[in-house]
Amino acid sequence: MRLNRIGPAFFAFGLSVLATSAAAPAFAQQPYDGVWNVTIVTKAGSCEPTATSTLTVSDGRISASGANVSGRIGREGLVRVSINGAYANGQLSGNAGSGKWNGASAGIPCSGRWQASRQ
Template sequence: MRYNRIRKAFLGCTLVGAAGLAVAPAVAQTPYDGLWNVTIVTKSGTCEPSAHSTLTVADGRISAPGAEVSGTIGREGLVRVSINGAYANGQLSGNAGGGKWNGASAGVPCSGRWEASRQ
């Protein structure tokens, strides 16, 4: 009799724990996960006048194929990223956002603005 109560309690705890694990991936997503089209415009310096890229945000982390990308987007939309040696920060809200960036081309400082929209 006592064994059955212990077994039921253990089974109940195991099922509750398993249900929590099944929900975990959905909770890990951030409101800004997905594909983003980014346009970068140079305002000063000798960098390319403009560039376009598609970035992926997954669990708040930013990545792009073929680029050295390190950065995050917080739940409130705050962007901080380094892309191929340039640094950018800004704000996303809903399906769009923008901010500033700075970097260098051949040792000459460059800077400008960026805009992003979710695909």
């Protein structure tokens, strides 16, 4: 088959895919969007023994006021986030979740577990 015959058909297919994508909503709500209460427990190191925080998930992106947060929650509930230099991962399911975190306090490593519940 000659390349010039494939080109127009492939181009038409590409345009139809783009048109379908453009018609989809730009910010579809994700299954874990909402406000989450998170409790962090230190198991090793010199970080605070416990801490609580409120995080907001919008379109799968994690944010919080007053904190340097970047991260995402996948459609399957997989959590990967960085909060003020600490890193956490875990799993959400329905309105709850848990996982592990690690970071440092005054240069000394610390780590622990976290639990979350949706408000």
